Amino acid sequence: MASSKRRFGAAGGADKKDLFHVVHKVPAGDSPYVVAKHLQLVEKQPDVAIVWFWKAINSGDRVDSALKDMAMVMKQQDRSEEAIEAIRSFRHLCSKQAQESLDNLLIDLYKKCGKVEEQIELLKQKLKSIYLGEAFNGKATKKARSHGKKFQVSIQQETSRILGNLGWAYMQQNNFEAAELVYRKAQAIEPDANRACNLGLCLIKQGRHDEARQALEDVRLRRIYGSEDGKVVARAEQLLRELNPLQCVSSPFQVGLSVHEGIMGKPDLVVMNEWTPFRSRRLPVFEEIATFRDQMAC
Numbered sequence: 001m002a003s004s005k006r007r008f009g010a011a012g013g014a015d016k017k018d019l020f021h022v023v024h025k026v027p028a029g030d031s032p033y034v035v036a037k038h039l040q041l042v043e044k045q046p047d048v049a050i051v052w053f054w055k056a057i058n059s060g061d062r063v064d065s066a067l068k069d070m071a072m073v074m075k076q077q078d079r080s081e082e083a084i085e086a087i088r089s090f091r092h093l094c095s096k097q098a099q100e101s102l103d104n105l106l107i108d109l110y111k112k113c114g115k116v117e118e119q120i121e122l123l124k125q126k127l128k129s130i131y132l133g134e135a136f137n138g139k140a141t142k143k144a145r146s147h148g149k150k151f152q153v154s155i156q157q158e159t160s161r162i163l164g165n166l167g168w169a170y171m172q173q174n175n176f177e178a179a180e181l182v183y184r185k186a187q188a189i190e191p192d193a194n195r196a197c198n199l200g201l202c203l204i205k206q207g208r209h210d211e212a213r214q215a216l217e218d219v220r221l222r223r224i225y226g227s228e229d230g231k232v233v234a235r236a237e238q239l240l241r242e243l244n245p246l247q248c249v250s251s252p253f254q255v256g257l258s259v260h261e262g263i264m265g266k267p268d269l270v271v272m273n274e275w276t277p278f279r280s281r282r283l284p285v286f287e288e289i290a291t292f293r294d295q296m297a298c
Contacts, residue, residue: 033056067091071086071109084115127163177202180202196236199212
């Protein structure tokens, strides 16, 4: 009886262990990476998990995943500075396929630490990679995952997302002119309600209230993607209430400055002088951006 109970207990333990691997999608075994994931997800000991993630990296055990997961745990533990240093120091050990996700993680860490300059520089590098046709391994789409669901992301969507992040970074520097240019480019590729609110705020900060009102009304009247989000609409309505009937400042578009010339021609925004030799290789999305001035004139 006792022996059967022991066997049952052992079997039950094995079942739970197998279930852990299935639910959390980690490999079976007792390697440093598996131990780290068990400590992180089951035993809820993040600091100890970080120690084992280090062991996994140093032993070459699933380094791509170990470095990304360790940085995420560090971020959750308010150790973002350590996470940044870890990625910078050990990303050379990771595969080429892992570099893009490491960049995205770095951008989040820079944002959390208030490292705006570093964030801007990395976002510019990602835009340059897209411009040269190097993003997504040269493909037009890539698979992504969010909240456990897989979906396809197009190069246009990725470009618009990065431009939105770049616009937000410029806003943190109170560089509202640069932020406006970037947001307009993002909206030309893929309109989005949240970015429209940010664009409206940039225009308000520059005293161009009529243009701001137009951008915000598109959100309030739910004319733009993302307007189904009540919080975004409420933000647009709040910004509209704050508008004052002050004299509007002339738009840079009214004096002949296009978005393409504005951002692509300024070294402090995007290093286009480095991009120029590769114009023949640029992706169609940048040809679409170049036509934005003509669209504004219509």
